[in-house]
Amino acid sequence: MTAQLIKQLLTEALAPQTLEIIDNSAAHAGHAGNRGGGHYHVTIVSPQFEGKSMVQRHQMIYQALGDLMKQQIHALGINALTPSEETKGN
Structure with a gap:
């Protein structure tokens, strides 16, 4: 599963305190320009x-x-915060 691989790679590289991955691939299957690969929001x-x-x-x-960005991921939304930004609600 690509979502599991995303989680593993980001955990190893960035040691996140919080990591949420949403797989929106089903909502985008078959649209123009999508030659495979999923849509994710991290x-x-x-x-x-x-x-x-x-x-x-x-x-x-x-x-x-x-x-993964070349094949398994077609689109990636990112919300990247520091711990202090998360506690402020940004």
Whole structure:
């Protein structure tokens, strides 16, 4: 399962305090441009995001997922927070 692999890779790379993965693939099956691969939304809270811009955080996630972004993941929504941002409700 791709969601399990996403969880494993992000956990190993970013040691998140919170990690939620939502698989929206069924809602997008067969739409134009989708040549396979799933649609996922990730909410991740990691102390490793401290001092990083949103772009840098996304790059860290893409790097952790590596080749999954080429085949198994067609679309990825990301909500990447630091622990202090999560407690503020951002």
